[in-house]
Amino acid sequence: MNEPMSGGRWGALRTADVARESGYSVQQVRDLEKLGVIPAAARMGNGYRAYTPLHIHALRAYRGLAGAVGPVVARKLLAELRTGTITEAASAINEVHVRLAREREEALLAEQALRAIQTEADTPEFEQDSDAMTITELSRALGVRPSTLRFWEQEGLVTPERVTSLQARRYDLSAIRTARIVAALRNTGYGVPAVRAIVDSLHRLDGTDEALRILRERLDHIALRTVELLRAGTDLAAVVAADQDPTAG
Missing domain, CATH: 1.10.1660.10 (Multidrug-efflux Transporter Regulator; Chain: A; Domain 2)
Structure with a gap:
């Protein structure tokens, strides 16, 4: 899959842009936002949602995690990754690998x-x-x-x-x-x-x-399931890194 479009180059990403890049439908993107899988999008002056490349990374990461551990655990894990330290995030992801190995x-x-x-x-x-x-x-x-x-x-x-x-x-x-x-x-x-x-x-x-x-x-x-987790690796890293950098996004 291609790298997400740059917010700086392309400006704010539309729901359709995020859907195309993440592999979800427009409605699924909106539903996953409501569920808290991705951070709430900012709103532009005309009321439309304004997404960033981080939202695409989060959706791709969710897809891989859901395939590895199921959607409920994946939602909980992504929420923890966004609120914990980088050490806690690495430990949580490693625990999924350990669980599959077990x-x-x-x-x-x-x-x-x-x-x-x-x-x-x-x-x-x-x-x-x-x-x-x-x-x-x-x-x-x-x-x-x-x-x-x-x-x-x-x-x-x-x-x-x-x-x-x-x-x-x-x-x-x-x-x-x-x-x-x-x-x-x-x-x-x-x-x-x-x-x-x-x-x-x-x-x-x-x-x-x-x-x-x-x-x-x-x-x-x-x-x-292990392959799905590996596929999510780069996007998980992007989510964790962004959450450690308040200026990212």
């Missing part, structure tokens, strides 16, 4: 667990106590609350062992693998009934194909 790692671990399940029928495993986790350890490993694991247990998704004397939950290697798959599927947006059906099918010879397909689709989707 989601990718989670999906890869679930895929590894699924492939391990595929081989269990032919390669019996004798699991050691060192392979087991408590509910606290597993919740930390998955990034979920212990109450979430208890809910999954109630729904028949993940079944732990228990220490008889204390009735404390203990998850063996098989349960840990299943929990990783459940976490990945739930984060993909699958409801409990669909996840239960997939989990119930895992030990069938042909039952893992659907779960593998879903996990591959999730990895592809995370990759696309």
Whole structure:
């Protein structure tokens, strides 16, 4: 995409100019201004909006962020970038990269667990106590609350062992693998009934194909979201830099 038109060279930018340069429609530009995605435009003597190149950068940045983390989070993040320091802005953007990397790692671990399940029928495993986790350890490993694991247990998704004397939950290697798959599927947006059906099918010879397909689709989707975030990089930098310079705009 071409660089935004210079406000100094072209004068105030019209709504149509901003729409053309940002890839949004005229109505979308107005709607996003109302939502606070971009700063309110100044008004010219005739009452028409007067935009600047910063508005184009902000709209392009929003497009990339919305593709990476969704429109609600993108609006909140852009608002934070405009009010925080440059250190806070850099930290907020870095956190999005970390979040995507974490989601990718989670999906890869679930895929590894699924492939391990595929081989269990032919390669019996004798699991050691060192392979087991408590509910606290597993919740930390998955990034979920212990109450979430208890809910999954109630729904028949993940079944732990228990220490008889204390009735404390203990998850063996098989349960840990299943929990990783459940976490990945739930984060993909699958409801409990669909996840239960997939989990119930895992030990069938042909039952893992659907779960593998879903996990591959999730990895592809995370990759696309990462590209959207990278595409927004230059425009995000322009927004942050302008907000640190009161004379910019």
